[in-house]
Amino acid sequence: MKVSALAENLRGSEIIKIAGEINELKRQGQNIANLTIGDYDSNIYPIPAELKQGIVDAYADNQTNYPPADGVLLLRESVSVFLNKRLGLDYKPNQILISGGSRPLIYSTYLAVVDEGDKVVFPAPSWNNNHYCDLLKAEGVMVQTKPENNFMPTADELRPHIKGAALLALCSPLNPTGTMFHKKDLEEICDMVIAENKTRIADQKPLYFLYDQIYSQLTFGDNQHFDPVTLRPELKDYVIFIDGASKCFAATGVRVGWGFGPAGVIDNMKAIVGHMGAWSPKAEQVAMAKYIVEDDKVNGYLDTLKSRVQASLNALHNGFQELKADGFNVDSIAPMGAIYLTLKIDYSSKTTPDGTVLKDSADINFYLIKEAKIAFVPFSAFGTDDSVNWFRASVGACTLEDIEQAIPRIRVALSKLV
Ligand SMILES: Cc1ncc(COP(=O)(O)O)c(C=O)c1O
Incomplete structure (x- = not known):
């Protein structure tokens, strides 16, 4: 059915496509650390x-x-x-x-x-x-x-x-x-x-x-x-x-x-x-x-929220810095604010164990979703070129433990790439 030119040309969200992939794996019973959505899990982070x-x-x-x-x-x-x-x-x-x-x-x-x-x-x-x-x-x-x-x-x-x-x-x-x-x-x-x-x-x-x-x-x-x-x-x-x-x-x-x-x-x-x-x-x-x-209630709430979010961001940042020190092609930028961490995962043109060549950041992301059970959002979803191998990790929908447990899985998954 014909719709307006504006509606026809609107671009859907990249993040929703990634969410589709995660939901399919979840439906198959897999447990994925979902660091894609810029939201909070309200059972982990309830409102005041x-x-x-x-x-x-x-x-x-x-x-x-x-x-x-x-x-x-x-x-x-x-x-x-x-x-x-x-x-x-x-x-x-x-x-x-x-x-x-x-x-x-x-x-x-x-x-x-x-x-x-x-x-x-x-x-x-x-x-x-x-x-x-x-x-x-x-x-x-x-x-x-x-x-x-x-x-x-x-x-x-x-x-x-x-x-x-x-x-x-x-x-x-x-x-x-x-x-x-x-x-x-x-x-x-x-x-x-x-x-x-x-x-x-x-x-x-x-x-x-x-x-x-x-x-x-x-x-x-x-x-x-x-x-x-x-x-x-x-x-x-x-x-x-x-x-x-x-x-x-x-x-x-x-x-x-x-x-x-x-x-x-x-x-x-x-x-x-x-x-x-x-x-x-x-x-x-x-x-x-x-x-x-x-003021007292707001300050108390913000102190707790910030320290919990920062602990999750730091765990991921430190995990990536350790991987970097061990020779992996990754990096991260120290968290300053918000609920996000900037990660570099520079593995494009590497080959997976089943012989697939990872072309760009979207391929790397889907590889990590399947192999390491963790999902990020490539910066290409935010307007950068596909060739930019940087990603957003959003920590509001995961616990600190989810994040700590994901780091060794990332290590194993990246080790398999040649
Ligand atoms: C930078 C920025 N501005 C605005 C918003 C929108 O916030 P709201 O949920 O209040 O519409 C978001 C949500 O992700 C955001 O990241």
Whole structure:
């Protein structure tokens, strides 16, 4: 049956294809360590107990009608306090928009500032910008980043593409890498945006800057989260922040996101989110409003979540470093934030025991799924070339033991390749 050209041309998620393979093996009774999905297993990582109770209480209190289009005022006030206390950012409730998780905020940012054919600049690897460009019929410019920069983009890499662009879309801590901007690198990017905007005349759209910091509360050790508006306050008129509860409270299914930025753009996004009906459920908003200002409870929850996630990431990182020391063609980048680890598994053109030659990162991944019972996502799913033998490992859906037990299996599987 004929559908729209847009629907016909939309690309499905690579990750879903990998999930299909894993599910088939699971159906056959195999136990696969699934490090593919950017989610939590909620039996391993439940949401905060007080948040859960708050949601139950809000339903008992019949908080079940339409929420206000920009979100429950009490939640926008709580988000304003949360941002101020935790990140030193000053945003008033009318500069904040609540939606059903963070995705509608990203999509509505695109819809609010990008026209068909406009240029949108973003790094590869990064998460989903290519799909939003497809939806908008925008010209996505993917800037390939380098392992020596932790796969974070630099001003020098972005600069050649920025002239006339409508949107620069960046994220830190970054999905898929688990790495973050250093202060100086983000400052240089901010200065580049300021310089570009100085060249635009009055009735031209400025270069807007989408800054996705949904993992900002999940940073490890001395790694500090930086944002463009704190570093360069004059950017406040151009930066739209994407943020929310999904990742920092392991609440991906609760669906509460918050975006903030210049009131004019936020107002437009509010209308777009309204037309999509992509609001966050009202009871969840009421509960979140109460929970996120309970500092001791939030701090306690975040400390535990971060230490457990970091222990899993470190176990995988250390395991890969040991394999590397023993001569395997692997590497990993020390985890800085989020729930991800960047892994190199450089075995393309090697031959498996049954004589199959592994062509690219997708083949290596499927080999490891079958042979080592562990699944990652190749960076090619996030926009890099197939020849880039780097992968994302996401640890939220596995226990530490699952990960520790998988390392010897990877060793055996890679030893069989010639
Ligand atoms: C960088 C980034 N931004 C936004 C989102 C979307 O989050 P939500 O589940 O709140 O829509 C994700 C989810 O994986 C993400 O990784």
